[in-house]
Each structure stands twice: as C-alpha cells, then as structure tokens.
Amino acid sequence: MKYSEKIKILKNPIAKKLLKIVESKQTNLCLAADVHTSVELLNLAETIGPHIAVLKTHLEITEDWTPGLGEKLKAIAQKHNFLIFEDRKLADIGNTMIMQYENSVFEISKWADLINVHPVVGLPSIKALAERTSTNNCGLLLLAELSVAGNLTDETYKQKSTAMATELSEYVTGFIARGTFPGSENFLIMTPGVKLEAGTDNKGQQYLTPATAISGGSDLIIVGRGIIQAADPLAMAIEYKKAGWQAHLKQM
Numbered sequence: 210m211k212y213s214e215k216i217k218i219l220k221n222p223i224a225k226k227l228l229k230i231v232e233s234k235q236t237n238l239c240l241a242a243d244v245h246t247s248v249e250l251l252n253l254a255e256t257i258g259p260h261i262a263v264l265k266t267h268l269e270i271t272e273d274w275t276p277g278l279g280e281k282l283k284a285i286a287q288k289h290n291f292l293i294f295e296d297r298k299l300a301d302i303g304n305t306m307i308m309q310y311e312n313s314v315f316e317i318s319k320w321a322d323l324i325n326v327h328p329v330v331g332l333p334s335i336k337a338l339a340e341r342t343s344t345n346n347c348g349l350l351l352l353a354e355l356s357v358a359g360n361l362t363d364e365t366y367k368q369k370s371t372a373m374a375t376e377l378s379e380y381v382t383g384f385i386a387r388g389t390f391p392g393s394e395n396f397l398i399m400t401p402g403v404k405l406e407a408g409t410d411n412k413g414q415q416y417l418t419p420a421t422a423i424s425g426g427s428d429l430i431i432v433g434r435g436i437i438q439a440a441d442p443l444a445m446a447i448e449y450k451k452a453g454w455q456a457h458l459k460q461m
C-alpha cells in the first residue's frame with residue numbers, strides 16, 4: 210500500500226505525521242544512533258538527518274548525557290524534518306513508567322516523539338502511560354515482535370498486542386515487529402534487525418534485508434550497525450535509504 214493511502218487509515222496523529230515525512234523525504238529509514246558520546250550523537254543527527262524519517266536514541270548508552278541534550282537533538286530534528294524515537298523499552302507498572310518518562314535526568318517527555326513499551330505489562334499500565342505521553346504529542350510503539358533468536362513473542366503475544374493497540378488506538382502509533390501480522394494493518398510497523406546482507410551477529414540479533422522487511426509489510430526499517438559501523442556512515446545511510454525506498458516502490 211502507498212504511504213499516502215495508509216495515512217488515511219491510521220488513527221494516531223503521530224503515525225500520520227511520520228508517514229507524511231516518509232513521503233515527502235522519500236525515506237523509510239530510521240537510524241539507530243547507538244553511539245556513546247553526545248558529540249557522536251549530534252553529529253549523526255546533523256549529517257544523516259536529511260536522509261532519515263526517524264532518529265532512534267538509546268539515552269542510557271550516552272556516557273556524557275547532560276540536561277538539554279534532548280532539546281539540542283530536537284532542534285536538529287526540526288531543521289531536517291525527522292522524528293526522535295527513544296528506544297527506552299519501558300516495562301513496569303504504570304506509575305513507574307510515567308516517572309521514567311517524565312522525571313529522570315534524561316527529560317524524555319521534553320523531546321521524544323515516540324517511545325516504546327513492552328505489551329507484557331498489560332493494558333491498564335500502558336493506558337496510564339499513554340494518557341501522559343499523549344499530552345506531549347509523543348506516540349507509543351508496542352514491542353509486539355522482537356528480532357532476536359529465542360524471544361518469547363509468539364503468535365498469541367502478537368494477537369494480544371494488536372487487541373491492546375486497537376483498544377488504545379488513539380495513542381498507539383505502531384508496532385516494533387518483523388512484518389505485518391493479523392490485526393496490525395491499522396498501525397505502523399517499524400522493523401529492527403535490518404542489514405544489506407541477511408545474517409546474525411553472534412549475540413542473538415537476526416538480520417533481514419531492507420527488501421525482505423518491506424515486502425513483509427514493514428513501513429520503516431531500523432538500521433544501526435549497518436550504518437554507524439560503516440567506514441562512511443553518511444554514504445551507507447544513503448545506500449539504505451535507496452534500498453528501503455526501492456523496496457517500497459516495488460510493492461506498488
């Protein structure tokens with residue numbers, strides 16, 4: 210389905226906003242900026258920003274995080290028109306997740322457009338979190354299906370995740386998943402574990418190619434080491450952008 214058609218069936222405003230960015234920049238790439246210093250993080254955002262729809266952060270792996278860093282990233286995001294996804298993988302009682310989102314030194318609520326949460330904690334906790342994230346126009350991504358070998362996200366788990374997303378559709382932007390699954394059609398699918406060559410790392414990660422991910426129904430590919438460990442990350446990001454977009458065009 211064309212992104213412009215999918216925009217019409219999505220209910221979540223952040224999902225619509227994101228697909229408009231995807232369409233206008235002709236990129237379905239999310240960069241997993243898994244770097245250890247704020248300088249590297251800001252540099253990646255600045256140089257690769259024009260080629261991505263989303264920048265994904267892992268705030269706790271930044272060794273020198275200081276208050277205000279999130280807002281600096283946000284300014285770069287506005288300049289290059291991409292969203293920021295904090296890959297915090299919340300998984301606790303509602304009250305704790307709200308504190309993690311609003312009250313830590315990382316000040317996630319001030320800068321993140323998207324945050325992910327494990328459905329395993331159940332609907333009431335996620336609803337409580339969603340009522341707070343939505344006040345900052347931050348969308349939720351439910352981790353319905355993981356990329357790693359031996360994970361526990363089976364068909365029943367995915368089915369229960371879609372039931373939860375449907376119930377919370379005004380707050381849920383989409384799923385982290387390998388591709389579509391029954392009930393996922395009205396939400397975005399963002400897929401991690403993507404590399405130009407399929408394979409594994411030796412720590413459980415399993416890679417699909419951009420073409421396999423997109424043909425499996427993924428809307429956005431999430432790429433980390435494939436880009437950031439390349440000799441020329443900018444050139445490699447452009448390769449992934451092209452591969453992801455070509456794969457999308459092939460679907461139509």
Ligand code: 6AU
Pocket residue numbers: 241243267296325352354355356357385401402403414431432433434435
């Ligand atoms: O491309 P990589 O393997 O270097 O990085 C993949 C990125 C990492 C993971 O923390 C994240 O994607 N990820 C996620 C997310 C985004 O939630 C879920 C998952 O199942 N697998 C996965 O790799 O930053």
